[in-house]
Amino acid sequence: MTQLRGKTKTKPAAAGDRAQPVSPLAPKSLPKLPPLAGVRLAAGEAHIRYKDRTDVLLAVLAEGTQVAGVFTKSKTASAPVEWCKACLKGGVARALVVNSGNANAFTGKAGLEGAHAVAQSAAASVGCRAGEVFLASTGVIGEPLPAEKITRLLGSLVHDMSSSGWLEAARAIMTTDTFPKLATASAFIEGKKVTLNGIAKGSGMIAPDMATMLAFVFTDANLPAAVLQECLAAGVKPSFNAITVDSDTSTSDTLLLFATGKGAAHAAIAKASDKRLGDFRAKLDALLLDLALQVVKDGEGARKLIRIEVTGAENDEAAKRIALSIANSPLVKTAIAGSDANWGRVVMAVGKAGEKADRDRLAIRFGGLLVAEKGERAAAYNEKAATKAVSGREVDIAVDLALGKGQATVWTCDLTHGYIDINGSYRS
Amino acid sequence: MTQLRGKTKTKPAAAGDRAQPVSPLAPKSLPKLPPLAGVRLAAGEAHIRYKDRTDVLLAVLAEGTQVAGVFTKSKTASAPVEWCKACLKGGVARALVVNSGNANAFTGKAGLEGAHAVAQSAAASVGCRAGEVFLASTGVIGEPLPAEKITRLLGSLVHDMSSSGWLEAARAIMTTDTFPKLATASAFIEGKKVTLNGIAKGSGMIAPDMATMLAFVFTDANLPAAVLQECLAAGVKPSFNAITVDSDTSTSDTLLLFATGKGAAHAAIAKASDKRLGDFRAKLDALLLDLALQVVKDGEGARKLIRIEVTGAENDEAAKRIALSIANSPLVKTAIAGSDANWGRVVMAVGKAGEKADRDRLAIRFGGLLVAEKGERAAAYNEKAATKAVSGREVDIAVDLALGKGQATVWTCDLTHGYIDINGSYRS
Numbered sequence: 036m037t038q039l040r041g042k043t044k045t046k047p048a049a050a051g052d053r054a055q056p057v058s059p060l061a062p063k064s065l066p067k068l069p070p071l072a073g074v075r076l077a078a079g080e081a082h083i084r085y086k087d088r089t090d091v092l093l094a095v096l097a098e099g100t101q102v103a104g105v106f107t108k109s110k111t112a113s114a115p116v117e118w119c120k121a122c123l124k125g126g127v128a129r130a131l132v133v134n135s136g137n138a139n140a141f142t143g144k145a146g147l148e149g150a151h152a153v154a155q156s157a158a159a160s161v162g163c164r165a166g167e168v169f170l171a172s173t174g175v176i177g178e179p180l181p182a183e184k185i186t187r188l189l190g191s192l193v194h195d196m197s198s199s200g201w202l203e204a205a206r207a208i209m210t211t212d213t214f215p216k217l218a219t220a221s222a223f224i225e226g227k228k229v230t231l232n233g234i235a236k237g238s239g240m241i242a243p244d245m246a247t248m249l250a251f252v253f254t255d256a257n258l259p260a261a262v263l264q265e266c267l268a269a270g271v272k273p274s275f276n277a278i279t280v281d282s283d284t285s286t287s288d289t290l291l292l293f294a295t296g297k298g299a300a301h302a303a304i305a306k307a308s309d310k311r312l313g314d315f316r317a318k319l320d321a322l323l324l325d326l327a328l329q330v331v332k333d334g335e336g337a338r339k340l341i342r343i344e345v346t347g348a349e350n351d352e353a354a355k356r357i358a359l360s361i362a363n364s365p366l367v368k369t370a371i372a373g374s375d376a377n378w379g380r381v382v383m384a385v386g387k388a389g390e391k392a393d394r395d396r397l398a399i400r401f402g403g404l405l406v407a408e409k410g411e412r413a414a415a416y417n418e419k420a421a422t423k424a425v426s427g428r429e430v431d432i433a434v435d436l437a438l439g440k441g442q443a444t445v446w447t448c449d450l451t452h453g454y455i456d457i458n459g460s461y462r463s
Numbered sequence: 464m465t466q467l468r469g470k471t472k473t474k475p476a477a478a479g480d481r482a483q484p485v486s487p488l489a490p491k492s493l494p495k496l497p498p499l500a501g502v503r504l505a506a507g508e509a510h511i512r513y514k515d516r517t518d519v520l521l522a523v524l525a526e527g528t529q530v531a532g533v534f535t536k537s538k539t540a541s542a543p544v545e546w547c548k549a550c551l552k553g554g555v556a557r558a559l560v561v562n563s564g565n566a567n568a569f570t571g572k573a574g575l576e577g578a579h580a581v582a583q584s585a586a587a588s589v590g591c592r593a594g595e596v597f598l599a600s601t602g603v604i605g606e607p608l609p610a611e612k613i614t615r616l617l618g619s620l621v622h623d624m625s626s627s628g629w630l631e632a633a634r635a636i637m638t639t640d641t642f643p644k645l646a647t648a649s650a651f652i653e654g655k656k657v658t659l660n661g662i663a664k665g666s667g668m669i670a671p672d673m674a675t676m677l678a679f680v681f682t683d684a685n686l687p688a689a690v691l692q693e694c695l696a697a698g699v700k701p702s703f704n705a706i707t708v709d710s711d712t713s714t715s716d717t718l719l720l721f722a723t724g725k726g727a728a729h730a731a732i733a734k735a736s737d738k739r740l741g742d743f744r745a746k747l748d749a750l751l752l753d754l755a756l757q758v759v760k761d762g763e764g765a766r767k768l769i770r771i772e773v774t775g776a777e778n779d780e781a782a783k784r785i786a787l788s789i790a791n792s793p794l795v796k797t798a799i800a801g802s803d804a805n806w807g808r809v810v811m812a813v814g815k816a817g818e819k820a821d822r823d824r825l826a827i828r829f830g831g832l833l834v835a836e837k838g839e840r841a842a843a844y845n846e847k848a849a850t851k852a853v854s855g856r857e858v859d860i861a862v863d864l865a866l867g868k869g870q871a872t873v874w875t876c877d878l879t880h881g882y883i884d885i886n887g888s889y890r891s
Contacts, residue, residue, distance in 0.1 A: 111814030111822045141810045141822060143839035176807035177840050286814055365793070365878075369886035379604035382569045386539030386714055394539045394569060411571035412605045450793075452883050458797035459879065 060332035060340055060428060060448075061214040068201035068219045068232045072255040073097030073295025075196035078207035081184040084136030084174055089207040091185055093192045094131040094251070095161055097295045102128035102169065103263035105271050107288035113140035114150040114180075115170040116289060122166050126260030128293055129163035131251060133171045133208045134185055135236070140176040140286040149180035156186035160193040171249050171289045173210055173236060205234040208249055211457065212236050216329040222256075222318035225311050227301035229256040233322050237280075237330030250275065250290045250326050255298025256315060265307035266316050267292045274323035277355075277445045279362045280334035292319075331446045336453025340446060341371055344433045348441030353390040355443035360388035361432065368450035371430050376421035378406045385434060396437035401425050403433070488760035488768055488856060488876075489642040496629035496647045496660045500683040501525030501723025503624035506635035509612040512564030512602055517635040519613055521620045522559040522679070523589055525723045530556035530597065531691035533699050535716035541568035542578040542608075543598040544717060550594050554688030556721055557591035559679060561599045561636045562613055563664070568604040568714040577608035584614035588621040599677050599717045601638055601664060633662040636677055639885065640664050644757040650684075650746035653739050655729035657684040661750050665708075665758030678703065678718045678754050683726025684743060693735035694744050695720045702751035705783075705873045707790045708762035720747075759874045764881025768874060769799055772861045776869030781818040783871035788816035789860065796878035799858050804849035806834045813862060824865035829853050831861070 074096060078089040104123050106116050122128075132153055139146045154168040161168070172180065205215035216235040221228055235250035258266075267290070275290055304312055332340055343361050348354035361367055364384040370377035378399045385392050395410035402424030405413045424430070430449075502524060506517040532551050534544050550556075560581055567574045582596040589596070600608065633643035644663040649656055663678035686694075695718070703718055732740055760768055771789050776782035789795055792812040798805035806827045813820050823838035830852030833841045852858070858877075 107814075108817075109811070109814035110816070110818070110820040111810050111825070141807060141835065141839060143823065143837060145839065176810065177835065179839075286811055365882070366886055369883055372883070373887040375887075379569060382539050382604065383537070383714055386535075386537035388538075389536075390538070392538040395571065397539070407569065407605065409571060411569060411573065411607075450883065451887065452880055454793070455797055455800070455878065455880050455883060458794055459801040459803075 057213045058333045059338055062329070065202065065215065066217050066219055068217055069230060070198035071230050071232050071253050071295070073100060073297030074253045074293070075198050076200040076204045077192040077195045077197065078200060078203040079188045079192045081134065081188045083134055083181060083184055089203065090135045091188055091192070092131070092133040092204050092207040093157065093189060094204070095193065095196055096128050096130060096293055097297045098129065099296055100128045101126055101258060101260040101263055101294045101296070102291060103260055103267045104289065104291045105267060107286060109286045111141060111286050113138055113172060113176070113287045114142060114146035115139055115172045116287060117147065118150045118154065118170050119289060119291070122169055125166055127167055128169055129167040130157045130161045131169045131171070131291065131293070132157050132185065132189070133249065133251070134174075135208050135210050136174040137172055137178060137180050138174050138176040138287050139172040139180040142177065142179055145179050149182035152182040153185050156189050160189050169291055171287070173208065173249055173287055176286065201232060201234065208234065208236045210236060211335070212333050214333060216326055216333070218322045218325040218329070220318040220322045222315040224256060224301040224304070224315050227299040229254055229298045229301070229315065231318060231322050233326050235326040235330055237333045248275065248288045248330055252292045252319070252322065254292070254294050255296070256294050257296035257298070257301060258294045258304055262304055262307045262312070263292050263294055266312070266319055269307075270316070270320045270323045273444070274320065274327040277443070278327045278331045279359060279445065279447050280331065280337070328446060331448050334448035335457045336451040336455070337448030338451055338453070339371055339449040340429045341368070341448060342429065342431050342444065342446050344431070344442070344444045345436070346433070346442045347436040347438055348443070349391045349439045350441040351443055352441070354441040355445070357385055357388040357390050357392070357434065357436070358443045358445040360384045361434065362445045362447035365450055368447065371425055372449035372451045374422060374426040376401055376406060376418070376425050381432060381434065382407065391438060392436055393438060398435040398437065400433040402431050485641045486761045487766055490757070493630065493643065494645050494647050496645055497658060498626035499658050499660050499681050499723070501528060501725030502681045502721070503626050504628040504632045505620040505623045505625065506628060506631040507616045507620045509562065509616045511562055511609055511612055517631065518563045519616055519620070520559070520561040520632050520635040521585065521617060521624070522632070523621065523624055524556050524558060524721055525725050526557065527724055528556045529554055529686060529688040529691055529722045529724070530719060531688055531695045532717065532719045533695060535714060537714045539569060539714050541566055541600060541715045542570060542574035543567055543600045544715060545575065546578045546582065546598050547717060547719070550597060553594055555595055556597055557595040558585045558589045559597045559599070559719065559721070560585050560613065560617070561677065561679070562602075563636050563638050564602040565600055565606060565608050566602050566604040566715050567600040567608040570605065570607055573607050577610035580610040581613050584617050588617050597719055599715070601636065601677055601715055604714065629660060629662065636662065636664045638664060639763070640761050642761060644754055644761070646750045646753040646757070648746040648750045650743040652684060652729040652732070652743055655727040657682055657726045657729070657743065659746060659750050661754050663754040663758055665761045676703065676716045676758055680720045680747070680750065682720070682722050683724070684722050685724035685726070685729060686722045686732055690732055690735045690740070691720050691722055694740070694747055698744070698748045698751045701872065702748065702755040705871070706755045706759045707787060707873065707875050708759065708765070756874060759876050762876035763885045764879040764883070765876030766879055766881070767799055767877040768857045769796070769876060770857065770859050770872065770874050772859070772870070772872045773864070774861070774870045775864040775866055776871070777819045777867045778869040779871055780869070782869040783873070785813055785816040785818050785820070785862065785864070786871045786873040788812045789862065790873045790875035793878055796875065799853055800877035800879045802850060802854040804829055804834060804846070804853050809860060809862060810835065819866060820864055821866060826863040826865065828861040830859050
């Protein structure tokens with residue numbers, strides 16, 4: 036296990052940014068990711084915005100690698116998002132290029148040209164078609180991407196590939212993340228062991244950015260793109276689509292799943308519903324959740340991880356909307372930041388969600404402790420115990436609507452002065 | 464004009480609360496409201512939560528007073544909101560009782576009983592039916608309303624009524640407001656002058672409260688409840704329904720409009736669309752907007768008023784949703800707090816609104832200055848000029864989608880450390 040502390044005491048410095056301390060929610064140590072057949076990695080310094088750190092990741096993928104992806108729902112998506120969506124139709128990937136420091140978002144025609152130039156350059160270096168090169172960019176938006184800084188680097192990076200560079204890969208894609216995000220798992224497909232490795236970057240901000248989430252998962256399993264897409268679409272719901280830091284949606288959110296097919300030979304799988312894929316899907320789901328929670332734990336200014344479970348809603352969709360209403364409420368988030376067992380604000384957030392709710396049936400628990408029920412404060416309410424339940428690094432809020440069987444769980448972090456510090460200071 | 468500074472240097476102290484300085488956006492002086500025929504007022508100290516200040520307002524209304532109202536859309540509305548909704552069916556009002564310090568929200572059956580007790584007591588003092596007494600409560604939620612503290616006071620208040628106590632009335636309903644909110648206007652109905660007086664309280668917070676908005680408008684015009692209701696419903700859209708502080712919706716939001724009919728005799732008006740009501744409606748609309756903007760200017764921690772105008776949307780509803788998406792974005796609000804001309808975050812907020820938007824048609828202006836257009840930064844973009852445009856106390860953000868004719872304007876305030884201070888500290 037690589038030790039986290041020491042190596043990343045502060046966030047990667049952007050010019051003029053104040054360094055942020057490592058999130059108190061960061062893992063004590065980083066997982067060591069094993070080599071994964073069919074994936075080679077290299078990270079380099081293109082000096083797009085940062086100094087003295089890597090900011091470009093090149094991943095070269097074995098021939099025949101299948102790919103699936105999910106993207107931001109933003110109507111103002113970045114150029115790389117548009118590029119990936121178009122490439123995804125082919126279902127085949129040979130390379131991934133990610134840069135930090137510039138999001139290539141809201142950069143007009145020049146932005147798409149920049150993306151194209153990077154893909155062309157990577158394709159030439161790797162020996163594939165541009166449409167097999169997937170792209171992601173994260174960082175400042177609205178500034179033209181200095182594509183030549185990246186293309187200049189790719190030719191040398193391709194000669195410097197390694198199968199063990201996962202930590203370096205995770206570091207190269209960070210913006211204001213205070214720790215690199217990695218996860219690994221192994222799964223069995225009909226007795227044959229396959230590996231899953233994932234890296235992610237979370238909601239950090241280098242002014243004038245917005246929170247951006249990128250995640251890339253690689254497996255040596257041999258699965259067709261359509262199966263991967265179905266697995267990914269299902270896995271993203273209770274993980275990356277169940278987290279929120281500040282309710283703001285990035286123009287760049289990208290989650291890609293690559294399957295090289297170069298691991299142990301296993302039975303051909305043609306359908307995501309194939310029972311032989313059960314273990315793989317369970318491990319994929321867990322890995323996605325692991326990465327997603329790392330993103331929340333590194334939310335801007337986060338000092339507490341908040342888990343919100345809604346049960347008894349009319350249906351699952353209603354439960355999710357209510358859970359997100361609570362998770363995105365600045366009043367709930369500031370209360371938890373202050374270790375204030377302020378269940379009244381949870382009531383408010385339920386009420387404003389617009390979903391069916393009956394005040395007189397609602398029950399609210401903090402850390403399992405009943406604080407409100409049947410339209411009023413719980414009879415056994417004890418301020419000291421309630422305060423204790425919201426005072427730790429991890430806070431559980433449970434809301435039961437007692438209306439139906441709908442349920443959902445989402446995660447968020449508290450809203451602290453750190454968020455204002457990071458986002459409210461002038462760009463420099 | 465009553466001078467504001469000095470009298471309300473700090474917010475009314477709740478036990479243990481830290482005093483907040485008066486908002487820098489507060490008016491330099493307070494308007495003096497004239498007596499209004501058919502309305503008498505008294506404020507008293509019930510010591511519900513506060514010490515050394517008034518916390519109960521009794522307004523006695525002339526016989527035959529007509530009333531209209533709009534309320535929070537929260538599914539967990541407070542007991543007084545439920546009470547008022549029921550009373551409104553009668554269309555007639557003889558009294559209004561407002562208390563601060565306790566919201567009587569999420570207080571179950573006891574809450575409704577408390578509301579009923581207050582209404583009964585006021586009815587007995589005034590000599591009317593309980594169903595003609597309108598109620599509003601604001602303050603801590605989830606705690607039983609000490610109704611007897613209010614009922615005890617009402618019997619003496621009714622002997623202490625005055626027609627000039629508007630400032631005292633506005634002060635009695637404050638929670639963490641840093642200044643009392645008042646507005647007055649006169650209008651002509653077929654050459655006969657009528658008066659409109661309004662008071663409001665805004666989004667202040669005494670832990671463990673939520674932001675609560677109350678507003679009461681009185682006129683001596685002679686208008687039936689149905690006409691008032693139509694005028695109010697139309698007037699609230701571009702005013703109170705076009706402001707947001709933190710996207711959180713109170714359980715208690717209440718806006719009532721009373722017409723005593725005791726002013727200058729004027730023609731009977733049976734329809735809100737009657738052209739003779741044009742001036743009255745315009746003045747009512749302006750007064751509602753005035754009060755609504757006072758609420759935003761006193762938003763928790765507010766140091767800047769932000770006006771967001773969206774044009775060129777598919778329709779007005781889409782424009783409103785996009786404008787609110789911008790207004791509620793923590794990233795936009797923190798950027799403005801930091802005088803950061805961060806138009807990329809405006810792009811993001813447009814993108815996440817879920818409404819039709821075309822990145823390549825979008826134009827963004829700060830204070831009239833074009834900063835982005837056609838999918839990229841404006842050619843003439845100048846950082847210094849853009850920064851200046853967002854550095855004042857009032858910031859204008861204009862977004863043109865160039866898609867249709869839909870438009871909307873909303874107002875919000877910036878998100879500062881003050882918000883975290885007020886809402887993130889423990890209740891005491």
